Amino acid sequence: MKKKFVSVTLALALGLSLAACGNSGSSNAPADNTDKKEDTNEPAADDGADAAEDAGSEGSSAANKDKPLVWFNRQPSNSSTGELDTAALNFNANTYYVGFDANQGAELQGTMVKEYIEAHIDEIDRNGDGTIGYVLAIGDIGHNDSIARTRGVRKALGTGVDKDGSINSDPAGTNTDGTASMVQDGEIEVGGKKYVVRELASQEMKNSAGATWDAATAGNAIGTWSSSFGEQIDVVVSNNDGMGMSMFNAWSKENEVPTFGYDANSDAVAAIAEGYGGTISQHADVQAYLTLRVLRNALDGVDIDTGIGTADEAGNVLTDDVYVYREEERSYYALNVAVTSDNYQDFTDSTKIYEPVSAQLDEVSHAVKKVWLNIYNASDNFLSSTYQPLLQNYDDILNLEVEYIGGDGQTESNVTNRLGNPSQYDAFAINMVKTDNAASYTSLLSQ
Ligand code: BGC
Numbered sequence: 050m051k052k053k054f055v056s057v058t059l060a061l062a063l064g065l066s067l068a069a070c071g072n073s074g075s076s077n078a079p080a081d082n083t084d085k086k087e088d089t090n091e092p093a094a095d096d097g098a099d100a101a102e103d104a105g106s107e108g109s110s111a112a113n114k115d116k117p118l119v120w121f122n123r124q125p126s127n128s129s130t131g132e133l134d135t136a137a138l139n140f141n142a143n144t145y146y147v148g149f150d151a152n153q154g155a156e157l158q159g160t161m162v163k164e165y166i167e168a169h170i171d172e173i174d175r176n177g178d179g180t181i182g183y184v185l186a187i188g189d190i191g192h193n194d195s196i197a198r199t200r201g202v203r204k205a206l207g208t209g210v211d212k213d214g215s216i217n218s219d220p221a222g223t224n225t226d227g228t229a230s231m232v233q234d235g236e237i238e239v240g241g242k243k244y245v246v247r248e249l250a251s252q253e254m255k256n257s258a259g260a261t262w263d264a265a266t267a268g269n270a271i272g273t274w275s276s277s278f279g280e281q282i283d284v285v286v287s288n289n290d291g292m293g294m295s296m297f298n299a300w301s302k303e304n305e306v307p308t309f310g311y312d313a314n315s316d317a318v319a320a321i322a323e324g325y326g327g328t329i330s331q332h333a334d335v336q337a338y339l340t341l342r343v344l345r346n347a348l349d350g351v352d353i354d355t356g357i358g359t360a361d362e363a364g365n366v367l368t369d370d371v372y373v374y375r376e377e378e379r380s381y382y383a384l385n386v387a388v389t390s391d392n393y394q395d396f397t398d399s400t401k402i403y404e405p406v407s408a409q410l411d412e413v414s415h416a417v418k419k420v421w422l423n424i425y426n427a428s429d430n431f432l433s434s435t436y437q438p439l440l441q442n443y444d445d446i447l448n449l450e451v452e453y454i455g456g457d458g459q460t461e462s463n464v465t466n467r468l469g470n471p472s473q474y475d476a477f478a479i480n481m482v483k484t485d486n487a488a489s490y491t492s493l494l495s496q
Contacts, residue, residue, distance in 0.1 A: 110472075113494040117143040117347035117476040121340045122432065123425060124148055124380065125487040128191030137487030138379045140494075143347035146380040147339045149331040150373060151194045154311070154385035155201025161327050161387045162286055162309050163205040163237070166246075169307070170239040176280040181237065181244050184274050185251035186296060187220050188288035189261035192484060198288045198311060199251070206246045207235025223250045223277070249281060250274050254292050260458035264430060267292035268299040275300050282306060290317035290328055291430030297325055312431040313388045313396050321393040330396055332383035333431070334403035335371050337439035339381045341420070344476040345410070345447045348418050356406065357381075363408035371403075400438035402446075409446050420444075420451045421468060422478035426458025432480070451478075461486045468493050 124146050125137035138146055166173055166181055174181055185202065188195035200216040203209030209216035210233050221229040227247050235246035254266040267287065275282060285301050285308040287293035293310025294317050301308040307326035310317050317328045339357065346355050358374070360366035373382045388396045422440070424432045437453065444451045452474070456464040461482045471477070471494055479490050 113471040113496070114491075115141055115143075116471075116474070116494070117344045118494070119145050119147055119340055119343050119476075119478045120487070121147045121336065121478060121480055122436065123481045123484050124193060125481070126193055126484045128483060128485050131193045131196065133378060134485075134487050137491060140487075140491050143343075144379060145343045145353075146378070147336055147343065147383075148194075148380065149336060149383040149385060151197035151382075152201075154194075154329050154331055155197040156205070157201075157385050157387045158198055158286075158309065158311055158329050159201040159203075159205025161329070161389060162202060162284065165307060165309070165326050165389075166206075166237060166284065167239050170237075170242075170244070173283050173307075174244065175283050175306075178281070179244055180234075180281070181246045181283050182249040182278065182281040183246070183284040183286055184249050184271070184278070184282055185221075186267045186270065186285075186287040186292040187218075187251055187253045188292065189255070190218070190220065190253045192261065195262070195288045202286050203232060203248070206248075207237070208232045208246060208248045220253050221248055221251045224248055225278070225281075249278050258457075258459055260426060260428075262289055262291060262426075262429060264291040264295040268295035271296040271300045275304070284326070285309070287311070289431060290314045293317060293325070293328070294320065294430075312435060313399055314430055314435050315397065315399045316434070318388060318393050318396045318399065321388070321390055327387060327389040330386045330388050330399075332371055332385065332403075333399065333435045334401065334439055335367060335383040335406075336381075337436055338367075338403060338406045338443050339372065339383070340478055341440060341443050341447050341449055341451075342406075343381070344420060344478065345415065345418075345449060348475055349415060361408075361410070362414075363410055365406040365408050367403075367406060399435040400442070402439065402442045407446065410448055412448055415448045417448050417450055418475040419473065420449050420476045420478060421454070421471070421474040422451050423454040423456060423464045423467070423480055425456045425464065425480045425482045427455025429458065449476075456480075456482055458482060461489045465489050465493060 118140055125134035126132060138144060187199055196218040199218040200209060203216050217231045219231045221231045224232060227234045232248045237244045237246055252270060254263045255261050256263040256266050285296050285306055287296065287310045290310035290312040293308050297308045297320060302324055305324055309326040310328045313328045313330035317325060342356055343353060346353050355361050356365040357367055371384055424437055427433060454464060454467050464482065481487060
């Protein structure tokens with residue numbers, strides 16, 4: 050347990066230093082929460098209360114456009130530029146986003162891979178050619194989390210090249226001889242000896258029907274890559290565990306090639322004992338709680354910080370080493386922790402709720418409310434095996450009756466078609482298929 054706190058603190062320090070150099074306006078929760086209470090622009094605390102009072106078992110009679118809304122996991126943003134969709138994030142006074150700190154996590158993932166290479170330098174270069182070759186599975190080229198992770202790995206390994214002031218995150222295709230323009234050869238020096246680091250190949254794992262972060266596509270890709278590159282591949286890196294585990298099971302486990310993912314899904318954490326290199330926990334337990342907690346607070350008409358930075362009457366509270374709130378982005382971000390062979394025992398069950406926010410709310414002051422919630426793709430490994438089970442644990446604790454809708458990961462209409470009668474619900478939690486598509490939902494709520 051102690052170890053976990055040490056890594057969390059390190060992660061926080063990293064996150065803050067990253068925030069300090071470039072991410073202006075970031076602050077940790079306590080300072081921000083203090084500001085927030087004094088901020089006269091804050092949403093009137095009773096907006097939600099009105100909605101709550103009016104809510105019968107058939108859903109609130111408040112206008113749908115005024116009901117609490119939380120975006121989660123896919124932040125409303127321009128999929129080409131990453132620019133936040135501030136209209137969607139400020140749809141009404143009770144609109145928030147819940148995700149995790151993508152830059153802090155990306156830096157952790159890159160550092161984890163680099164440190165692994167350094168610590169295993171004597172055996173990592175399988176064909177002994179002095180070049181550490183890696184392949185990279187990219188989740189979704191238009192998803193800011195995926196972009197951040199590709200950049201984080203390239204930055205740590207020295208393979209990134211600049212594009213418009215940031216590291217190029219485009220897939221390199223194949224780069225056998227090191228001449229691709231999206232990446233460059235990096236260099237690592239260990240014990241006085243220099244090694245070249247090369248991104249041998251990378252591609253977006255999108256299937257023919259259009260689903261991104263596609264694990265099966267990654268499993269096929271590693272087959273192609275291993276037959277083209279063979280022993281040139283020394284390391285496998287993935288933007289998430291779903292794709293990482295697919296490549297590990299298809300090829301790297303048998304060939305003892307360390308494979309790195311992201312999400313700390315239970316199967317990936319267990320695989321660390323069998324040679325999976327490591328993963329990053331994006332603190333899904335904290336995110337799932339925040340996703341439902343902001344709705345609960347808005348429906349109760351209480352300060353949004355209740356049970357978050359300020360303990361509620363049941364004792365639920367989060368400390369600022371596990372999340373950050375950025376008021377100007379209306380966004381809560383959980384902080385990430387690296388999970389490696391050193392600490393994986395602490396992370397074996399990814400669906401376990403976070404102990405500091407596990408106390409049941411009473412039904413008298415927190416009457417049951419109805420929430421409509423969608424998962425963009427019912428087959429997404431992270432959302433289906435980690436995030437949704439966590440939501441299902443928290444919905445009981447928070448007295449929320451949640452209707453879970455699973456999309457096909459391809460078309461927004463597959464999801465929006467199932468939001469036919471928003472008046473039946475008191476609040477909404479939305480996980481878009483594409484981060485540009487917030488208006489497909491807000492237009493339904495505005496009708
Ligand atoms: C997760 C991925 C997941 C994606 C879906 C990311 O935060 O790491 O595993 O596929 O969210 O939006």
